[in-house]
Structures are given as C-alpha cells and as structure tokens.
Amino acid sequence: MATIKDIAKSAGVSVTTVSRALNGYSDVNDKTRKLIEDTAKQLNYSPNTLARSLVMNKSQTIGLLVSELNRSGAKDMFTYEVMCGINDSASDVGYDLILFSTNSVMQKQKSYTQLCRERQVEGVIMQGIKMDDPYIKEVIDSNIPCVFVDVEVEGKDVGYVTTDNVFGAQMAVKHLINLGHTEIAMVNGHDQAHVSAKRRKGYERELTDAGLPVRDTYILNGEFLEPMAEAAAFPFLQAHPEVTAVFCASDLMALGVMRAAKRLGLRIPEDLSIVGFDDIVLSEYTSPPLTTVGQDKYQMGYEAAKLLTSILKNDDPNQKMCVLDNRLIVRETTAPPRK
Amino acid sequence: MATIKDIAKSAGVSVTTVSRALNGYSDVNDKTRKLIEDTAKQLNYSPNTLARSLVMNKSQTIGLLVSELNRSGAKDMFTYEVMCGINDSASDVGYDLILFSTNSVMQKQKSYTQLCRERQVEGVIMQGIKMDDPYIKEVIDSNIPCVFVDVEVEGKDVGYVTTDNVFGAQMAVKHLINLGHTEIAMVNGHDQAHVSAKRRKGYERELTDAGLPVRDTYILNGEFLEPMAEAAAFPFLQAHPEVTAVFCASDLMALGVMRAAKRLGLRIPEDLSIVGFDDIVLSEYTSPPLTTVGQDKYQMGYEAAKLLTSILKNDDPNQKMCVLDNRLIVRETTAPPRK
DNA sequence: CATAAAATCCGAAACGTTTCGGGTACGAGT
DNA sequence: ACTCGTACCCGAAACGTTTCGGATTTTATG
Numbered sequence: 001m002a003t004i005k006d007i008a009k010s011a012g013v014s015v016t017t018v019s020r021a022l023n024g025y026s027d028v029n030d031k032t033r034k035l036i037e038d039t040a041k042q043l044n045y046s047p048n049t050l051a052r053s054l055v056m057n058k059s060q061t062i063g064l065l066v067s068e069l070n071r072s073g074a075k076d077m078f079t080y081e082v083m084c085g086i087n088d089s090a091s092d093v094g095y096d097l098i099l100f101s102t103n104s105v106m107q108k109q110k111s112y113t114q115l116c117r118e119r120q121v122e123g124v125i126m127q128g129i130k131m132d133d134p135y136i137k138e139v140i141d142s143n144i145p146c147v148f149v150d151v152e153v154e155g156k157d158v159g160y161v162t163t164d165n166v167f168g169a170q171m172a173v174k175h176l177i178n179l180g181h182t183e184i185a186m187v188n189g190h191d192q193a194h195v196s197a198k199r200r201k202g203y204e205r206e207l208t209d210a211g212l213p214v215r216d217t218y219i220l221n222g223e224f225l226e227p228m229a230e231a232a233a234f235p236f237l238q239a240h241p242e243v244t245a246v247f248c249a250s251d252l253m254a255l256g257v258m259r260a261a262k263r264l265g266l267r268i269p270e271d272l273s274i275v276g277f278d279d280i281v282l283s284e285y286t287s288p289p290l291t292t293v294g295q296d297k298y299q300m301g302y303e304a305a306k307l308l309t310s311i312l313k314n315d316d317p318n319q320k321m322c323v324l325d326n327r328l329i330v331r332e333t334t335a336p337p338r339k
Numbered sequence: 340m341a342t343i344k345d346i347a348k349s350a351g352v353s354v355t356t357v358s359r360a361l362n363g364y365s366d367v368n369d370k371t372r373k374l375i376e377d378t379a380k381q382l383n384y385s386p387n388t389l390a391r392s393l394v395m396n397k398s399q400t401i402g403l404l405v406s407e408l409n410r411s412g413a414k415d416m417f418t419y420e421v422m423c424g425i426n427d428s429a430s431d432v433g434y435d436l437i438l439f440s441t442n443s444v445m446q447k448q449k450s451y452t453q454l455c456r457e458r459q460v461e462g463v464i465m466q467g468i469k470m471d472d473p474y475i476k477e478v479i480d481s482n483i484p485c486v487f488v489d490v491e492v493e494g495k496d497v498g499y500v501t502t503d504n505v506f507g508a509q510m511a512v513k514h515l516i517n518l519g520h521t522e523i524a525m526v527n528g529h530d531q532a533h534v535s536a537k538r539r540k541g542y543e544r545e546l547t548d549a550g551l552p553v554r555d556t557y558i559l560n561g562e563f564l565e566p567m568a569e570a571a572a573f574p575f576l577q578a579h580p581e582v583t584a585v586f587c588a589s590d591l592m593a594l595g596v597m598r599a600a601k602r603l604g605l606r607i608p609e610d611l612s613i614v615g616f617d618d619i620v621l622s623e624y625t626s627p628p629l630t631t632v633g634q635d636k637y638q639m640g641y642e643a644a645k646l647l648t649s650i651l652k653n654d655d656p657n658q659k660m661c662v663l664d665n666r667l668i669v670r671e672t673t674a675p676p677r678k
Numbered sequence: 679c680a681t682a683a684a685a686t687c688c689g690a691a692a693c694g695t696t697t698c699g700g701g702t703a704c705g706a707g708t
Numbered sequence: 709a710c711t712c713g714t715a716c717c718c719g720a721a722a723c724g725t726t727t728c729g730g731a732t733t734t735t736a737t738g
Contacts, residue, residue: 001456003724014688019726027686046456050398051724054389055693061437077620080419087438096458097438098400099426117340117385119435255624281416285594287626342694353718358696366716390694394723 002043011039022047053120061096062308063121065112067128077281078297082127082149085301093309095122111135113142123157123308125149130192147308149300151194152321157311159320161304165195168293169202170209171328172247172275175291177210180336181245181273184212187233187257189224189249199249199277218243222253229256237264237272244273244337251276251283251292258286258333269335279329288332295326341382350378361386392459400435401647402460404451406467416620417636421466421488424640432648434461450474452481462496462647464488469531486647488639490533491660496650498659500643504534507632508541509548510667511586511614514630516549519675520584520612523551526572526596528563528588538588538616557582561592568595576603576611583611583676590615590622590631597625597672608674618668627671634665 004022008015013032021028021036028036053059064086066079090097100115112135116124123145129136131151139146145157152160176184186203189196200219207214220236222229229248237243237260248254254276258268266272268288276283279294303322311320343361347354352371360367360375367375392398403425405418429436439454451474455463462484468475470490478485484496491499515523525542528535539558546553559575561568568587576582576599587593593615597607605611607627615622618633642661650659 005724015725016688016690016727017686020687023726029686032686046453048393048459048724049457050389050393050459051693052726053693054387054393054695054724055726057693059389064438077416077419080416099403099436099438114385118388120387120389282621282624285621285624340694343696344694354695355697355718355720356716359717362696368716371716387694390723391696392723393694393725394696396723 001048002040002045003048004045006043007036007040007045010043011036059120059122060094061098061119061121062090062305062312063100063116063119063124064097065100065124065126065129067126067130067133078278079128081297082301082304085298085303086125086305087301089302089305090309095305095309100124111138113138113144116142116144123147123312125304125308126151127304131194132192145308145311147304147311149304154320159307159311159322161300161307161322161324162194163295163300163324163326165198166202166205168277168295168326168328169199169247169249170206172277172293173203173206174210175328175330175334176245176247176273176275177206177212179245179273179334182212183218183240183243183245185218185220185236185240185243185246187220187222187229187246187248187253189222189253193224196249203247222248222250222256224250224253226252226256226259229253230260231256233257233260234263237261237266244271245334246272246274248274248276251278251280251290254290254292254333255282255286258290269333270338273334273337275334283331286333291331291334292329293326294329296324299324340387341379341384342387343384345382346375346379346384349382350375398459398461399433400437400458400460401429401644401651402439402455402458402463403436404439404463404465404468406465406469406472417617418467420636421640421643424637424642425464425644426640428641428644429648434644434648439463450477452477452483455481455483462486462651464643464647465490466643469529470533471531484647484650486643486650488643493659498646498650498661500639500646500661500663501533502634502639502663502665504537504665505541505544507616507634507665507667508538508586508588509545511616511632512542512545513549514667514669514673515584515586515612515614516545516551518584518612518673521551522557522579522582522584524557524559524575524579524582524585526559526561526568526585526587526592528561528592532563535588542586561587561589561595563589563592565591565595565598568592569599570595572596572599573602576600576605584673585611585613587613587615590617590619590629593629593631593672594621594625597629608672609677612673612676614673622670625672630670630673631668632665633668635663638663 004015004018008018013036017028017032018036021033022040087097098119098121125147126139127149129151136153140153140155140158143157147158148160150162152162173184186200188200204214220232222232233256246257248257254274257274261268261272268274276290276292279292283290283292303324307322343354343357347357352375356367356371357375360372361379426436437458437460464486465478466488468490475492479492479494479497482496486497487499489501491501512523527539543553559571561571572595585596587596593613596613600607600611607613615629615631618631622629622631642663646661
C-alpha cells in the first residue's frame, strides 16, 4: 500500500505538500499539484482513513444500532427499508455506516456506548429499540449524538424521527366509522413500544370524537406478533360477535386476526373489516389485500440520517425531531358492516 | 475521552505497562494490573480502535457490498436475511461490519476496491452483484480477501457461497413431472445472474432425464422482476394453452405469472401449476400459497462471513467455497394437470 | 532598487495505540 | 561474593495522516 510518504519521496516534495495538494488546499502550485496527483495515481494510492480519522478526531462513520437484527420474518422489511434510507442519506454526505449487532451475548460484555466509543463513530442511529431498554438512558447520557427512530426522546444532541401515529390511527378508525362501523376493536402492540401508546390514543380519540364509547375490553394485546394477535383475537371475536371491525397497530398483527377470522368462518370484509398499520410489503399480497395506514419507512431512515448529520455539523438544528405524515391505503379488507 | 496515557499518569506507570496490562500479557504484576484496571474503569476508558488498527494494521472490520441497497420491494428480504446471517457470524468472531453503499453516483467516483482500501477493511462480502459487473474483476485482482454470494468465482483469497441451484431446479421440475405434467415452461431471470444458468440447467436436465423434450420457446425471460415476468407470461400462456405448469427462477417472478394467469382466467393450481425459487416471505402469503424451492438465506450469509473470516485467519481453508442444500417446499400452487 | 506582499513549500508535532529491545531488582545457586 | 534467571517494568519508535508555524522564493508596489 502506497502511503503519502511514498508519494512525497517519489515526487520529491514533502509530505505536507502532498497532503495539502491532495486535499485541495490553495497554497500549492498547479504544476506540483499535477505532479503529485499523477504520482499518486501511478502508485495506486488510496488514503488511509484510519490515520486520517485518528488525527482529525472525526471518523466519518455513523453507527447503526438495530435492537435485534434477526430473521424473525416480522418487522424485517421495516428494518430493511429504514436502513436503505439511512444508507442513502448517509452516503450523500460522505458518511459510512457501521453496523452494530447487539447479539445477546455481546450485549452483556459491552454496552452500546462502549461499542460506539471504541469504533469512534460520530453519531448513532437507534432503531427497533424498546422503550424500557436500559441502554437508551445510557446512550443519552453519554454525549454521543444520537437519533432514535420511533422513540420520542430528546436531549442534548439527541433527536428522533417518527410518524404521526395518533393521526394515523385516527385516519384508520375514521375510515371504519365512515363505513358505518360502531363496534370497533383494537389489537395493540406491547407497551414497550412508543408507537403503541400513540396509536391507542388515536384510536380512542377518534372514537370519542365520533361520540362512540371506548371500551377497555375492546383493546387486545398482540405483542406486535402475528401468532399472538391471532391467539388474542380468536376468543375475542368468538365472544364478541357484535364487533364488525378491528384496527390493528401493525400489519403483522392484522395478518394474525385475519387468520383468526378465517378460523371462525368470518368473511373479510363482509363480516369483519380489518385495517392494519405500517404497509409492509406483505399487506399488498394477502387475500384480500390489507387496508392499512402506510408509513414511508425509507423516508424515516433518510430523515433519521439527515437529522443526525445535521446535528453532527452542529448547525444548530432547531428541529431535533422529525415527524412524518402517513396515509391511509384503502385496499380490500374494509367494507360497510352487514346489517 | 480518557486515553491510555491518562491511565498511565493516574496510575503512575508507563503506557507500555498499561497496554500490556489491559491486553492480558503475563509480564505485569497482579497488583499493578488490578490498579490499572481499576483506574481504567474509573476514568471510563475505552480503547481507540482506530489507533489500534492503525498500528496493528488490522481493522477487525469486514466490508459489506450490496449491489444496490434499495427499496425495490423485490429481493430485499433476500438481501436482508443474508445480511442477518453475515452479521451474526461476523460478530461471533469479533468483526464489525461496514456497509458500503454503491450509490450510483458514488460508484463513478470511487471503485469498490478504493472504498475497501480506504476504510482498511480486511475483507469484503459481495452480494447481489451481477456477473458482468466490471468491478468483480477489480476486486479479485486487488488482493483483498473476498467472498461472493451467488457468484461462482475463485482465486487467491476469494471464495463464494451459493446453493445447489441446479439440483434445486431439478427438484422443482421433478415435482411437476411426478404430478403428471409434461408441458412445463420456465421463466428465467436475466443472464447476468449466475443462478440463472444453473437453474436453467437443472430444468433442462430434469426434463431430458424424464424423456421430455426441452423447447427453447418454453423458456421466457422475466429479468427477475415481477412485472417483467407477468408481461412475458401473459402472451405466452395465451398462445400455449397446452402448458400446464411453469417453473420460475424466483418467487417474485412466480408472483408475476400468477398475476398473468389470473388475468387469463386460469385457476391455480387446477389449470396451471406454478413453482418458484427462493422461498421469500411473501410466498407463504400469496393465494394460493406458493410452492417453491427454499434457500436458507440466513445460512448463506452466515457461511459467507464464516468463510471470509477463515480466509482472513489464513488457516488455509481447503474449501474456498460453500454450496448449501435447498429444499422443495410444497404449498398450494401445484397439482396434477387437468385431463 | 528596496521592500512589502503574495505564493509556495517544508519540519515537526500530534492523534492513541502496540511492540521491540532493553533495564532494574531480587532471590537462588554455587 | 558472583552470576544467573525470573519477574516486572519502561523508553522510544512506529502506524499514516493533518496542521501549525515558519521559511524561502517570486512578484508587485513604491
């Protein structure tokens, strides 16, 4: 590997000049710059980012911390799409991404912050992390710039991006109400997700706005998992033939209740309307295709990285958060209730 | 950030001793080691990997090069699952992953190898790259250790992992033949994918093994894309009512021909049997659920990283390749042909 | 022609580690 | 008392950059 020294020697100049030439400083003659560039090319030189980072104290990398980068078919596509956005945005501004796996074993040995500091990442994006994760506090307390996706925390050099979950939920429920439903249940995710509270809030708000009662018994817990949702929905739907619609806090759980409905012989949407949340790829392919409220996951990732890099540039981001709109996507799991 | 020097000063020893103490060398007294460890903890020290990498000339990172890390719903889950495997395997041996986006713009400016060398990655895994990509050669020629997924290249310090694509295809076609089909078409992917050739080979071999003719006109090109497959299949199925089954080189394309079949009023599987390849998450949810040959994508990633790290350790990996088995997953898109 | 100002270059220190080649002290063996 | 071995420790160089402060040369200005 050719170094800057080799170039200097070969071109008969000092390393200082090579460095300054290659980095576009103005105090180097065009001729020598040309010469240096040529010998650099000829020696097949590429700069050593490690050395540069070390001296400049800037690594030009941002860490990506995914709670559990695993294959659980579930939210995967969510994670993936967010990652794509992050990646694109980061590469726009010349940052590279380093992936921290939080393998359960490793997590015991090294804390998040430790990982970040060792690798000298300038900032970190945290995704898919639960609200009760002790490391959230740790990361915030460390002064590593950080942006969360879907966890609303704020602080010095920390921000978040999310979507307007309560309004999203309201749209979903309103759609159901407009169709004529009055007995609308909800399958929510677990309490450790920030979005759960929001979506529930939207559900309740829209119900009361429409003058409908909100019943605690109508709110089930599906843990954000398909089988859990199915398990919760099955006895519920059996016991409550009066409910004609259910709003699910995630598409995956919607799949679960669809399955439960089928087992009960309920036709969708004639007997039961269902609307999900997320607009995962799958939802387009179920039969019938799922009505849902769609989040632009790519955009979330893109904005997350953008927010982080703006924090890093320290151009005083007056906005340390970013909440994106989402939209109702009406497909075929919703219809007026049968009278 | 506390450095090793700070510890040295605070503990009243030399940096050498601190380094050796922290790295578990034997020539340091238990007492001093304890002292050093304590002050390290107290100063909240974490080592600077950059500096270490620089001097040791080992970055403990492997690069991950994904052809186009984009949201095209397509193979995404494929990429993602492979990534999970890579991640787990890499973290098992203490390697971190750095993600190289090959944003089209950037690709012009910096070659793959350049990226790798700048970031001082020790090796790289390439995924989703086309056979005609000029950079394949570049990477091989550079002496950066490298393993490809689904591209069969070999060389010094380069290996690959893939699945037994021809046998997979054979299983698929045999299944069709066993059901009684004789007029079996194939929708293949583009020529730039290594797997295309393999799967076609399997298709043809199984056909001839069964004494059936292989007709070039029965082989369509779907470019690995759903709409393309649909576009190709529609007129073909219209013109060839005699074909009762089609084998697709990817699940995504299978979705396309399902769509085409539906438009033509063909029932699946009564009028047309379809089998795909990959076992993407979606295939379980289509209606009817897709029969396919499943690849363990996670495992592919896992083995890829394992292979790479073994190359890096230089324990003379007698096997510079890894081909995984795959299995036929019979779901509901295949049935005997109607007589 | 003298001098100021610009243009161009360079030496050396610094970033945080690891490691090589010693050095000192102390007890044991003769 | 001398040497030797062992246990423990340290100074300094090295990794490949950037950058501060200054040095030298050239050009412009009076």
